[in-house]
Amino acid sequence: MPSRRAFLMTSLFALASKPSRSADPWEALRAKRAFVLLRHAIAPGTGDPAGLRLGDCSTQRNLSDEGRSQARNIGSLLRSQGIDRAAVYSSEWCRSLDTARLLELGYDLGPEELRRAFARFKEIADRKKQVTDRDLIAIVSDEIQAQHVEHYRLEAVQVHTGDRIVPVATVTVVSPDGRSVTEVASGNGPVDAVCNAIVRAVGIPARLVDFSVRAVTEGGDAVGEVSVIIEHEGRQVPGRGVATDIIVASARAFINAINRLISSYEAAGRNVPIGT
Incomplete structure (x- = not known):
């Protein structure tokens, strides 16, 4: 089963909007000619418990410690390639929101x-x-x-x-x-x-x-x-x-x-x- 890092790299190559300009997906990302489509990090199990309520993480399937570490590692990977700020969009599920936050690519205004x-x-x-x-x-x-x-x-x-x-x-x-x-x-x-x-x-x-x-x-x-x-x-x-x-x-x-x-x-x- 491919790792999420492999999925990330697949996304980088597949989603460059103008791939002919560069063979390097990281360069395409830095130039804002591409975006990353990323599934939430590891959240053991499938589906959600009965009684799911958006906004209440206690009623949902959430990230494990391994998943939180995985999200941080993906953020580190992006920053190591010069991508330290990005607009990050997420669904309303807590596991997706937590993944987005743990990437640490948010806004920092003086x-x-x-x-x-x-x-x-x-x-x-x-x-x-x-x-x-x-x-x-x-x-x-x-x-x-x-x-x-x-x-x-x-x-x-x-x-x-x-x-x-x-x-x-x-x-x-x-x-x-x-x-x-x-x-x-x-x-x-x-x-x-x-x-x-x-x-x-x-x-x-x-x-x-x-x-x-x-x-x-x-x-x-x-x-x-x-x-x-x-x-x-x-x-x-x-x-x-x-x-x-x-x-x-x-x-x-x-x-x-x-x-x-x-x-x-x-x-x-x-x-x-x-x-x-």
Whole structure:
């Protein structure tokens, strides 16, 4: 009978969404091109006792000590491959929830990231009738992604657009030295105008080469997730942003990509070429 570690590795190989890019499933996971489908750790027996109640672990079949150790080991395996943070989704059964917790891949926000996440929660709560778990996951995931690469921070974005006018965006960003920088730019559409204004504000002429948007939650007040790829001197980096407003999410995604671009140059021991 195959071990759960073997099942994990099978999942890594089978679920890479674009396997042609890399033969290494770990690299695909780190690049967020794959996900892991994992059964709960060892919980002896089958089924559940009569009188099962979700939320009451005493009425369920639970992890054994070996199962708890197994879940911790799988988490250690993932962290050893550079995957120390991830969005983990679980069923409501205690053995599945315990497995998810014991992986220790949860969120860890510092005071400033927590303050910003709470401010964004209040912003979404003002716009929506109900804030769901998936809204919160999207907000916190966005802060987790930003906290290690934040050189520039989006402070404000405003777009003037319409049927017969050229879109114009006004963007304010906070620079690495704490200054607020405001720039105005036009574009072929509102997103293009926002990107052009950000390029002026940061002084890095990156080009948007890929843009996609998806709804994280349902309904007219859904939280939207924007993913972008920008290019600068042949170097391409991704970015991601979430908001109830797609233009704001686009601005956050572009800023996130700019921050990643700067970090990639720093990792190579270079300064970002400005104005080229």
